[in-house]
Amino acid sequence: MFPTCPPPLTKNKRTLVCCEEMADGERMGMKSKRILVTGGSGLVGKAIEQLVTEGEGQADEEWIFLSSKDADLTNAAETSALFAKYQPTHVIHLAAMVGGLFRNMKYNLDFWRNNVHMNDNVLHSAHLHGVTKVVSCLSTCIFPDKTSYPIDETMIHNGPPHHSNFGYSYAKRMIDVQNRAYSEQHERMFTSVIPTNVFGKYDNFNIEDGHVLPGLIHKTYLAQRNGTALEVWGSGKPKRQFIYSLDLARLFLWVLREYEEIQPIILSVGEEDEVSIKEAAESIVTAMGFKGEVTFDTSKSDGQYKKTASNSKLRKYLPDFKFTPFSQAIKETCDWFVANYELARK
Numbered sequence: 001m002f003p004t005c006p007p008p009l010t011k012n013k014r015t016l017v018c019c020e021e022m023a024d025g026e027r028m029g030m031k032s033k034r035i036l037v038t039g040g041s042g043l044v045g046k047a048i049e050q051l052v053t054e055g056e057g058q059a060d061e062e063w064i065f066l067s068s069k070d071a072d073l074t075n076a077a078e079t080s081a082l083f084a085k086y087q088p089t090h091v092i093h094l095a096a097m098v099g100g101l102f103r104n105m106k107y108n109l110d111f112w113r114n115n116v117h118m119n120d121n122v123l124h125s126a127h128l129h130g131v132t133k134v135v136s137c138l139s140t141c142i143f144p145d146k147t148s149y150p151i152d153e154t155m156i157h158n159g160p161p162h163h164s165n166f167g168y169s170y171a172k173r174m175i176d177v178q179n180r181a182y183s184e185q186h187e188r189m190f191t192s193v194i195p196t197n198v199f200g201k202y203d204n205f206n207i208e209d210g211h212v213l214p215g216l217i218h219k220t221y222l223a224q225r226n227g228t229a230l231e232v233w234g235s236g237k238p239k240r241q242f243i244y245s246l247d248l249a250r251l252f253l254w255v256l257r258e259y260e261e262i263q264p265i266i267l268s269v270g271e272e273d274e275v276s277i278k279e280a281a282e283s284i285v286t287a288m289g290f291k292g293e294v295t296f297d298t299s300k301s302d303g304q305y306k307k308t309a310s311n312s313k314l315r316k317y318l319p320d321f322k323f324t325p326f327s328q329a330i331k332e333t334c335d336w337f338v339a340n341y342e343l344a345r346k
Helices: 024-029 043-056 076-086 101-106 108-128 163-186 212-226 245-258 277-288 312-317 326-339
Strands: 033-038 061-065 090-093 133-137 189-195 197-199 230-233 242-244 265-267 294-297
Touching: 033 043, 033 076, 043 061, 043 197, 043 245, 076 108, 090 108, 090 245, 101 108, 101 163, 108 133, 108 163, 108 189, 133 163, 133 245, 163 189, 189 245, 197 212, 197 245, 197 326, 212 230, 212 277, 212 326, 230 277, 242 245, 242 326, 245 265, 245 312, 265 312, 277 294, 277 326
Parallel strands: 033 061, 033 090, 090 133, 133 189, 189 265, 197 242, 230 294
Antiparallel strands: none
């Protein structure tokens, strides 16, 4: 018997299928999938919610998007209570302590402890409550700093990650270890995805603590408003593969519904779509119509020079998947930020 519906959600919670709204037929049969999304108010969670709201959800799916306001996932008791309340059949685990290069360098211990506790609590609660499938989100920063390129899914544990964010990186690696252990010991379908650098609407545009693209978008906005130069931190030479949040959200839906491997899968644009930070800054300048001077502060750390990832495994599954062109995705993100400046996280 599918569990009874949870109480009506408070204003901090969002569900796309409420029990009170179900038709009689649905009320009798219930939805066969109840999908709980941790970190549902963040960049990727909001993108998934947008797709589901716009019709890419399926008839047998009930979606529940939760945020940090709903439970402290570093607390085992609160996490267990959350699972007991909502009784999910599937989980997309996006919640994490995240930040840009300089925040990671300053708080490596905090990134390690908070993410390890969070991930262990979510996976263990999912196991205890009989969740059918969990899809967790990793990051390309988990790969070894000293490695050959392109990196692929088999290379995660081949050496230490870059020293700048080793706390976050090792914590995320442990999800892969736990997934394999839950599979071998309990036959659980717990898997994970490895996106490259994600950007889009609802990102964290904080200049000090955010990731490179949203930080640059915010700095360009301020430079344009104040009539000052745009200062890019670092040399601009490091290269990255960027993936638009809506593209990643579509791939998450596919992984949830169809991907049946425990081993992670890299979700990324191709190697040929890698761009330098300088090129990314130029795209933002064009998208926002910025006419001022652009400078590079080479006293700031560049971080890891490259993290080129192979998406060959993804292409074997989805050879025809179309990624949004980088310039178009940048333009849409910049337009959203300008239109929502007062509400955007910054």
